Amino acid sequence: MRVLLVEDDVALAHELAALLRSENFAVDIADNGEDGLHLGDTENYDAAVLDLGLPLIDGISVLNGWRAAHRDFPVLILTARDTWSDKVAGFKAGADDYLAKPFMPPEVVMRLRALVRRSSGFATNRITCGPLGHDTQTGAFDLNGEPLRLTAFEWRILSALILRKEVTVDRGALIEHVYEHNADTDSNSIEVIVGRLRRKIGAEMIVTVRGHGYRLTAGGR
Structure with a gap:
């Protein structure tokens, strides 16, 4: 599986990438919304992990751009913004799951696996x-x-x-x-x-x- 990680916190991005790679995922990292939008629009991914508070282009705009371009890979929003309005905005833009910081890193792995499974049409693990x-x-x-x-x-x-x-x-x-x-x-x-x-x-x-x-x-x- 190949995952796009769009996260501007360098330490967190490398921590998550190391965890995902240890679980056999291939991981591409973008540290700003502009690069994240470009990668998601030009490369093929099984899933993406997307922060909302990104430099250059915010996460909601990135997600809107992917969906407008008919990029339908599942997206897990991973953000410090945990208000109801933020969650609504994320799901309206086309997110498939939403996880607020702080979080347990292994949960990201489990949620990504579930998203990929469901997007492939399988209801059971x-x-x-x-x-x-x-x-x-x-x-x-x-x-x-x-x-x-x-x-x-x-x-x-x-x-x-x-x-x-x-x-x-x-x-x-x-x-x-x-x-x-x-x-x-x-x-x-x-x-x-x-x-x-x-x-x-x-x-x-x-x-x-x-x-x-x-x-x-x-x-x-």
Whole structure:
């Protein structure tokens, strides 16, 4: 999963980014509203964490800009503004969740996972595809009931595939789920990671759709 974090408090932004990366998220950081608006409008994200009191462009204007541009990724507002009117303004602008400061950082992780799950059309925390299971609340994967050990990149790709199980996911879209903005990517890296995943969960579960991408399937079709 790839998340955009728009927060002008540098210490808090780095604390949250470190936490999210430790939970296998790819994270891009913007420390002002102008950069946040641009990144959200030009990059593909699974979710965004957005402060309201931002320099250059305020958070509500950023969110209005994203929604006007039909950017529909879920947005968690994270702000010191906790009045009812602030919350109403946030939800009217298109926010999906609202968390007031101070907060427990692990709660941000749990809320983001829930937002991504619901935006992908799943009502419950557990998603299965044949023998493969994924607990979206903890982020854990299992195969035939046994825990799977995955690298961060493997986790990001498998998360993207299981949230779109039985649907072909474009190779370019997978790259966007794995790498952060301006990362130095190797043209064959996705194939290498998919190859490792096939060895861990079974080659028949990840189908290559030539000219398009990959599909996670329970039937190996």
